[in-house]
Amino acid sequence: MNYNRLRWLFCICLALVLCAPAVSASTNAYHMEALGEFAATIAMDEIDFDYGDSDVVVLTDAGRVVVDGQTTEKVISGITKVSGLQNGDSTLFQINRADWKDLWFYFYNRDTGKGLYLVPKEGYFRLTDAAVESLPPENAFSTIEVVSGDIYQMLEDTNAGNKTQEVLGADAFSLLSLANAWAYGAPYDLMNAASLHNHFCPGVSSGYILAKYVEENMPLTDETSYVVVSCPTWCKEDIYNVLWDMTPGKGGVDTSAVFTNEDQTYLTEKYGIRPAGIFVLWNSQENSGKGIALGFRFDDSEWTGPSWGSKIYQTVDMVQNLNNPGDYVEVMEEFTVDADLLAELENPLNNPYEVVGMMD
Known part of the structure; x- marks a missing residue:
């Protein structure tokens, strides 16, 4: 009798151990996809575009960087699910970065010349599933900044251009060069090459x-x-x-x-x-x-x-x-x-x- 009880306890413990990694991976993937959905939701409101708008592009290092040991490719699924922006339509590009770099998003509307830069909060990735599910989208980010992103507008109003440089910081040249090249007609194969290079340049x-x-x-x-x-x-x-x-x-x-x-x-x-x-x-x-x-x-x-x-x-x-x-x-x-x-x-x-x- 005691032997049977021990055997059942052993089986239950083994099942819990085997299931634990799957539960953890599922939780992380959920956090990532939700983050992409949050970013897209905010962007559609802040720079005013509709689902699948061909005049909008999103640049992100999601899928390249790793956060707390978790890959970030599911973020892309969340962005596309909400906004309709996708690589197959030349409206989403993953920008190459070392995997230890920070995760960020840059949405750009070439019709208005406005860009939106978002950086998630570090604490977001430690939230429970329930907390993420009830989280207002803006509470997932430490940075939510609308900037003037068109190079000609920035040169015409250098104060606005300087402000954009300040907001985007070390990512300014990378994001502005890629977004402007896309906006003014860079073909898909050239955008892919520049995404690997992580910026556009002469x-x-x-x-x-x-x-x-x-x-x-x-x-x-x-x-x-x-x-x-x-x-x-x-x-x-x-x-x-x-x-x-x-x-x-x-x-x-x-x-x-x-x-x-x-x-x-x-x-x-x-x-x-x-x-x-x-x-x-x-x-x-x-x-x-x-x-x-x-x-x-x-x-x-x-x-x-x-x-x-x-x-x-x-x-x-x-x-x-x-x-x-x-x-x-x-x-x-x-x-x-x-x-x-x-x-x-x-x-x-x-x-x-x-x-x-x-x-x-």
């Missing part, structure tokens, strides 16, 4: 323009692939990760360890344009390919506005001019590539421009 835009130039002038076939010898390096490299699936782990983008600033200056003076890299269309079956060295020309006109506006303004200008790559890109040299030359170009101990005779 460097990212230049990578997109270079990639599209190469795709148009050296189109791929079933037998070919791209090889990029990227030097000098700048933000453009993150474009190739997304558009061409080139990553440090899988390869495809090579750099030089010996290319110097003096080399860059020499090439810029010789060709009248800043070098941006060597692009090879490689046929692995024939062991041959075509290479082009491309230069990129940034707008170097003097900026007279506030310091926070320069890169955002230039980014928006480039986004609106994506269909005119000739304004930026120029072929410096063209050459035929064989297996030996490709190996020399990819060797990080070589200056690739010297390999193809451009340093003479």
